[in-house]
Amino acid sequence: MARVEIKDIGKVFADHTAVSNINLTVEDGEFLVLLGPSGCGKSTLLRMIAGLELPTYGDVFIGERKATRLQPKERNIAMVFQNYALYPHLTVYENIAFPLRVRSVEKKLIDEKVRSAAELVGLTRMLNRKPRQMSGGERQRTALARSLVRDPDVFLLDEPLSNLDAKLRHSAREELRQFQDRIGVTSIYVTHDQVEAMGLGDRIVVMHAGTVRQVGTPEEVYLYPADTFVATFMGSPPMNLVSVGNVTLGFRPETFLPETNFQTDIATTRISFLVHRVEYLGGDQLLYGTVGGTLPETAAIARIPSSVHYSPTVGTEAKFAVANVDLRYFDSGSGKALIPTDEEGIMARRAAHG
């Protein structure tokens, strides 16, 4: 087990900057998710922690050790790759045993460790198979077993679920999290899938264009986005943004409801909403339209749960509202949140509206 510290790190390739000035601390035993669109630098950051990529500047500390220039094998980390990187000519048993074999561990000990690792991920009955004879989920579990067989200090996972189909991905996510809870090893997980990030992470690091936009628990990142990028990247559909002069108003589709739905003692902001199209999704319905009235005309989405009985009429303006506690304010120029997103700020706002 170890804590990972990243100090002012950056990576500049010949033609572009992949990562710039990132500071980050991953606590011992924490499950941290690096989230961002493709090309945001999250994989490069992970590869610098692994030692597969040398940072242009800055340092990586693993445990108490400065690891910036250490070889990957000297860092006692394990990594699970997107394509699992299993050795196709070796059986599951030999794949799991590989890290121990190259370190010339005693045969009896290897056997013991391989079997206990295989049992942990439920592969005991497949030890003699080759990777090509296995399903995507089984390969992923083999990769997991191989990475944990030598008790690493840190677990690095590079989009390990992205090659699985949607259903399998859901159950694999569940398995992965249970597994991490059980062995309690510090884990850093890269993904571009916000649902995966929310479901897995103790904390989420949202990255964009090589920089960190926000670090926080899934709740903090979702409820109090640090800027308009995080606001629209997290959530599906994304947060509605309405620009009113210097300030951009933000509200999540699920907080944007018919006015009649709010109790009279709750402070709300009324917004008129012209519905263009309705999408029925079972659990809720999505209304696509434009806000207007006193606000500049802007496209917006409302998400109405099926528990709220509301039949929208396409083409007519309706009275909608957002509770003031659910409104967010951003600087129109920089996109930064105007209300502090740290804990004190959150408490202060709750008090103000309370």
Next chain:
Amino acid sequence: MAESHNSLSGDRFLAYATLTPSAFVLFLLAGVPTVTVFLTSMQDIGMGETSGPFIGLDNFIWALSDPTFYSALWHTFVWVFGSVSIEMVLGLGLALLLNRTFVFRGAARAIILAPYLVPTVVAVMTWRYMFHDIVGIINAVLIDVGIIDGPLLWLSSQSLAMFSVIMVGVWKFFPFAVIALLGILQSIPQEQYEAARIDGASPFQQFMRITLPYVMPVFLLTALLRTIWSFHKFEIIYLMTGGGPLDSTTTLPILVYLKAFSDFEFGRAAAVAILTFGILCILLGGYFILIKRAEARQ
């Protein structure tokens, strides 16, 4: 139903009708000579004759009891094993080098292919000139550097001729191994090496446990293919030494040629050709087994 059946047989007729001319040409160019060789091998045919008395398997009995056949067979094995093994080791080494990133890699890859593209006659004539004992550059350099005291008879001494011929064969054909092996090397996913680095494998262990297992099927197939092609290679040896000196570079294809067009013993030449063909069939069988196995591994 009947109609579709009719049109089907109509299609078939058209297919066979259009295939017939090429099948006929193929039969004329490949079938007839093969049958002729088999027939010739069982006759005693002399100079200027197209046929002779039928003597059964006498020509084969001669070949299998005459030392010239066995000496040619031995020379063939030395030639094949010598050139193919050097080609493959050299090819693998160069493919590994060319697989690394360096400046001018593209140019290096193109230059390495050059020998394969030079016409054999041009290449052999150039090599013969270089191997020449008096005016050749090889002796000149070796004497200047001080490795040898006097000129070596590269092509006209029994002990060196086969070595020289093998060197030229290697020079001409190692690019084939380079292309084949470079292709498979480039298909190895980089993630495999990254995973191995994290798992703690040294560069040597990465080579032994990732690169070699990946490359091996293609390596074996290429080696066998080169074995088959070298086995019946004629022009390089004939142009270099003509099979000499004193038969020291006479391989089976050279023996067939000498028997037919120097001794004018067509029957015996045909018998040796058919025995060579038999050995090649065994090698081909091995080739197809390897291909099957490689496909099964996919």
